[in-house]
Amino acid sequence: MIKQVKRKRELGKSEQFNLSQLEKAMLTHYEASKHPIYEEAVEKLRLKIGGGLCDSIAKELFEGHTPKFAGLDGIRCNFTFIDLFAGIGGFRMALQNLGGQCLFSSEYDKYAQQTYFANYGEVPFGDITREETKAFIPPKFDLLCGGFPCQPFSIAGVSKKNSLGRKHGFADEKQGNLFFHVAEIINRHKPKAFYLENVKNLVSHDKGNTFRVIRNTLLDLGYSFDFRILNGKHFVPQNRERTLMVGFNKGIFGKDISFDFNQVDIPCVQHQxxxxxxxxxxxxxxxxxxxxxxxxxxxxxxxxxxxxxxxxxxxxxxxxxxxxxxxxxxxxxxxxxxxxxxxxxxxxxxxxxxxxxxxxxxxxxxxxxxxxxxxxxxxxxxxxxxSVVTTLIEAVGREVVKVMKG
Incomplete structure (x- = not known):
């Protein structure tokens, strides 16, 4: 009994009262953005554990912790976005630098969630395949971004799965089908644009069939689709080729809308x-x-x-x-x-x-x-x-925002 009391003293209130990861995500997102979609859930939490305790837990989560990259408020933002498969926030870092306000973040890995919270002041929501997670995505936002898991499509990932006799690409039940959850969210919320990242090998995987399905799926949702393989070595001293995909809602921008990757400013610098x-x-x-x-x-x-x-x-x-x-x-x-x-x-x-x-x-x-x-x-x-090369993501994002802002 004495050990249990001592343990409770060592734990924070959020742990003592078994605050779930979902509740932490909802509470920190509300504290950060005050978005109405989180308000009702916070009120239910206040009723569940008591208003004073809820306020105390919120204070505990942020006490002595001022996130260095907490982001913009609604008054100063140029556009809004959601951060899927957020990792440690490479997309968020880039888009906040361009004046974006993040309204929702999702990341499955608990250690990446720790790093994300330490820097942005939000615990990301978890499994994006669950409806209880999707229910917290705000109805309206401008841009959907994210690097959906690349292991099923990367050269190393495919080789490893082949050697183990496992499926890869869209046949990978655990990761490969996550793209279709992205498509579902786009279809449900109809943002102005999407901005996605994956490995270079995505384009050639399965003789181009995987990429063809991705492209056609997004086109069928009423979006344009443009892509380019760009190398991070122009921004940092690392040879890192990645497939970047951008699309715009044709219902908003017209059927002839497209994205010109040639407008992206690629520095002519030899990094060391x-x-x-x-x-x-x-x-x-x-x-x-x-x-x-x-x-x-x-x-x-x-x-x-x-x-x-x-x-x-x-x-x-x-x-x-x-x-x-x-x-x-x-x-x-x-x-x-x-x-x-x-x-x-x-x-x-x-x-x-x-x-x-x-x-x-x-x-x-x-x-x-x-x-x-x-x-x-x-x-x-x-x-x-x-993660992503944040400076490359920002360079492309700058042109995406220009098109979104008209």
Missing amino acids: ISSILMPDVDRKYTLSDQLWAFLQQHASKHKAKGNGFGFGLVDLNGVTRTISARYYKDGSEILIPQEGKNPRRLTPSECAALQGFPIFPINTGHGERSFVIPVSDHQAYKQFGN
Whole structure:
């Protein structure tokens, strides 16, 4: 009994009273946006646990925590958007920089939810396939954005599933059909536009059939459809090709509406990985002798077979390979050479900067505007590997907003 009382003292009120993830999402979204769709649910929560306690929990969630990227209020916003498959908020970061107000966010992974809350002050709603989650999407918003899960379509993802005898693409029951939930939400809410991101291989997967289904589905909903494969290396020192898809509601903009990717400002800059490296790095990021020997032997074995597998020792004056969600395993795809030592992994902060997130003092001089990483290195590597190049998303988004604003 004494242990239980002590445990309750250690827990916050939201945990003591078993506030669900859905209730935390609803409460934090209401505190952030005051949108009417969350108001009724908050009132029900107040009746359930008591108004004073509800206010106390809300205070606890935000006490001592001022999100650095909480976003705009309704007075200052230029447009509204919802953030699906939000991850750690790469789309949100980009669109808020353009004057957008986020009205709803959804992310399944609990650790990504922690990072999202730490930076934006909202706990994302969870499983977007559930109707109880979709019920909280505001009826009206301007732009739907998101990077729906790419593992069923990526080259690495397809190879892995084939080796395991598992289905991929739209035949992947767990992830591949999530696109159709995006289509359902577009059909239900009829936003002015959509803005989606996926891996380069999406276009060629299953001999182009997967992409054809996506395109035709969105066209059938009454939207235009334009896409371009763009490389993040023009914005950050990372070779990262991604398929970006944009469409506009023909009922609003007319049947001839289209999006011209040629209008996107692509910088003519040769980025260098050295620009985002920290001068003093904890020695725990340096590879052990055992791991470094293993990676070299592994690379030599595959080279002898004529394969291209192996570690990626970076040219400090060039760009890196694509960082992946598996970077936490050994960091082999991006290794930083060190004089007189074994090479090292990137730190989580450097990974954040590699994806265009503001990190003090790497790429921003403002400590109060530095992205917060509240999770373990293991989770941080997965999160940044799964994220988008925010600066690329912003560059395309700027032209999307111009069309939306007419």
